[in-house]
Amino acid sequence: MNKVASRVKSAFGNQQVLLLTVLVVMVAFFTSRNSVFFSNAVFGNILSDWSPIVLIAIGETFVIISGGIDLSVGSTVGVSGVVGAITMEGMTNHHQGQNLTLVVGLLVTLGVGLLVGIINALMITKAKVVPFIATLVTMGAGAGLSIVFTGGDPIGGGPAKAISLSVPDFGPLSRPGLVVVIIIAALGIVLHKARFGRYTFAIGSNSFAARAAGINVNRHLAKVYILSSLLASCAGYYFYLRLGSGAPTSGQGGELQAIAAVVIGGAALSGGVGNFFGTALGALILTTVTSGLIIINVAANWDQVAVALLIAAAVLLQQYRNRVRK
């Protein structure tokens, strides 16, 4: 019995149970204030908001566990979506088929993500620029280029089919939403059950030890940053499907939401700590707060205050736990 209990505890961890409780309490609270909250339509909306955030937050989870930070994910969402949208607009103007256009658009969008990831990886592992600065550079460049490419306006004019893909088909979940769930679940398994995740933890925990154990630390970190940017471009494509256009403002501030989700999920910015369920729930809590406050008619600016309080609570909890452990 005791064994089962400890296994359940180690499988799910304290933090996740707590986050789940917070989530349930939030849903109950918002529902009590306005019963409209408890509906498929609202849950669908929350999941639509959650999908792109959780994508970049999972990438950020790998980065933060490895001991780094990726500030560029938000603007990578924008710039990749914009370049994909321009491509799809051009193909549509040249009367290409919708399916082909969507596939090529996806590949181009992911290509931009790959490129940003490679630039980050080279700066961090070859030029030895600290991750904060390296990704600050790509963050600024990406945000600037999105405006340059578009003049600041969203790029529509792509395949009309795109937006119809984003209707909820699976309960509250749309088809792109389902793909997001599959992607992040697979990455969760990679993080906790496979070598890639193990090395990510090891490097963040003690990169000297990782190197001494024969792990190619630079190559692994390069992969982590490329993964993060690729996921950001997935989010860029997700926004395109949802809005039917690529906007330079998509993903704006996304890096902060992602970092918030990761921290609320129990990760430490010093590296070596973090987990998949925590991040997924952290992102869900953030999007639930945003939707809930709108529905119970609280001014939108309170949203940021609520998020700030959540982060503060998560960090205090972590410090308390560290002290108890010692």
Added chain:
Amino acid sequence: MTLGSEVPLYEVRNASKHYGSVVALDDVSMKIHAGEVVGLVGDNGAGKSTLVKILSGAHQPTSGQVFLDGIERHWKSPQDALEAGVETLYQESGLAPHLSVSSNVFLGREEYVKGPLGKFGFLAQKKMDRIAHENLEKVGIAVPQSNRSISQLSGGQRQAVAIGRAVSWAKHVIILDEPTNHLGARQAKEVLQIIKNAKAQGLGVIFISHTLPHVLEITDRIVCLRLGKVVADAPTSTFDAEKLLGTITGLIDSK
């Protein structure tokens, strides 16, 4: 014993290492035989760390050669040396505190599940937990639970795991940089016992320490460095505490 006549297990010949204009090692040679514990001593800045880095593959010598089992080797990385059976336990902890005991024991040498999932890097965690436990036990360590994280262990337990890992993987040589540092008397004794077991298994052990009583107790031979040069290389039986200290500090000139 006719150790001197055999081919040494591990040997560095005429190694020098320059960092810019600084000469950290100057024409250093040392040998180690199977089943032998060699103490490497010297004051801070004598070149011990540099020599350890060359022996472990972390640094390449500016000039000089390294031989394992009589064959010249060129380590390009610690990985090369590890794969050839030369294990190093660094003074800075070589363990990842957030990972479990068995994850640390298997770090860089993970076991994978059978079948296609294993090809994707899926870890056989239970198998690793079990083998890690067995290997540590074999080396002579009172094993903490394999799935506990290193940060939950005491300093002595951590050091035991680190040494146990190195000894259980080493095929030829094990280099221990200050393994008894920061340990209590009883824990230090346990570590020395592990080294004796490693020696009995036929491993060559290089023991780097400032704790001279431990050096005198455990080693068969002592190599002393001063200012980047070997100033003494003699059987431990020819030293006593006073002579050893004098050789290290340079008050006694044995050459």
